[in-house]
Structures are given as C-alpha cells and as structure tokens.
Amino acid sequence: xxxxxxxxxxxxxxxxxxxxxxxxxxxxxxxxxxxxxxxxxxxxxxxxxxxxxxxxxxxxxxxxxxxxxxxxxxxxxxxxxxxxxxxxxxxxxxxxxxxxxxxxxxxxxxxxxxxxxxxxxxxxxxxxxxxxxxxxxxxxxxxxxxxxxxxxx
Numbered sequence: 001x002x003x004x005x006x007x008x009x010x011x012x013x014x015x016x017x018x019x020x021x022x023x024x025x026x027x028x029x030x031x032x033x034x035x036x037x038x039x040x041x042x043x044x045x046x047x048x049x050x051x052x053x054x055x056x057x058x059x060x061x062x063x064x065x066x067x068x069x070x071x072x073x074x075x076x077x078x079x080x081x082x083x084x085x086x087x088x089x090x091x092x093x094x095x096x097x098x099x100x101x102x103x104x105x106x107x108x109x110x111x112x113x114x115x116x117x118x119x120x121x122x123x124x125x126x127x128x129x130x131x132x133x134x135x136x137x138x139x140x141x142x143x144x145x146x147x148x149x150x151x152x153x
Contacts, residue, residue: 011112012090020091028067028117032089035067036115039141041074042130046149052133053143057118059084059126064119070106071113072136076128077103083122089115098126110137 014036015021021029042055043065057076059065067087078098086094108114120126134140 008107009109009112010106010114011108012088012114012116014089014115015091017091023093024087024091028087032067032087032115032117035117036069036089037141038066038068039071039143040066040147041068041070041132042128044149045143045147048143048148051135052131053140055130055132057126057128057130059118059120061120061123061125064117067115067117069113069115069141070132071108071138072133072140073105073107074130074132075103075105076130077101079127079129080125082120082124082126084126085119085121087117087119095121097122108136108138113138 018029021032042057043059044056045053046056047054057065078100081097081099083095083097086092086096088094106114118126132140
C-alpha cells in the first residue's frame with residue numbers, strides 16, 4: 001500500500017535579537033548560542049549505523065538537557081510520563097505534559113534546523129528514546145566519543 005504524505009518542515013527560525021530572550025533564565029541565551037552546532041540530542045548515543053542514530057535521553061527531576069541542534073528527520077518516544085519545559089531558539093518557552101508512548105516526528109529540509117533545550121519541571125524522571133535519520137539534506141553533526149554508550153567490560 002502506498003501513501004502520499006506531505007512532509008511538513010519543523011524548522012524553528014533562530015531569533016537574532018537578544019531582547020527576545022530577556023524572559024529566559026540567566027545564562028540560557030549564551031548557552032543556546034554555544035549549542036547551535038551541538039548534535040548531542042540525547043544523554044547517551046546507544047546505537048549508530050550509516051543511516052541512523054538511536055539516543056536515550058534521561059532528565060532527572062529539576063534537571064535539563066542542554067541546548068542542541070536537530071538538522072535531519074527524527075522521532076522521539078516517551079518512555080515515562082512527566083512535565084517538561086522547552087526553550088526554543090525563536091525565544092519561545094513551551095510547557096508540555098508527556099505520557100508513556102507519546103511519539104512525535106520531525107523533519108528538516110536543506111539548511112533548516114531546530115535548536116532547543118528541555119527542562120524537567122515535574123516530579124518524575126523524564127525518559128525518551130530518539131531515533132535520528134542521517135540520510136537527510138543536511139550533514140549530521142559529529143558526536144564526541146564520551147556521548148557514546150560504554151559497553152561493560
């Protein structure tokens with residue numbers, strides 16, 4: 001069965017006016033600028049092939065995943081329920097409630113991206129699995145070795 005689905009871009013325009021971030025906590029704007037080329041979209045890269053990367057993202061209560069940049073198609077799925085606050089390079093802050101099994105798909109065309117950070121504002125640990133596809137129109141960011149899963153000896 002063939003399905004023709006229109007691919008919608010999830011590009012988030014980066015606001016270049018520092019005043020658009022005045023409502024953010026101190027230091028977040030500078031951290032966002034430093035994360036514009038950070039491809040570490042999870043806590044640990046657990047698997048990688050030429051076509052995809054699989055990440056686990058664990059955010060403890062009160063913790064936050066640093067700013068990172070998505071440039072290619074990906075999806076994430078929540079493994080635990082909880083409340084999160086997202087900080088986006090547009091200057092927007094968005095609060096959401098996640099549920100087990102919630103899954104979202106995102107896509108980016110040539111030159112498009114999304115830079116954001118996720119903060120755990122709930123009372124339970126947040127846990128996600130993210131799958132990044134590396135066959136998109138943008139080169140994938142390099143990943144430092146210390147982000148890769150360390151196999152037990």
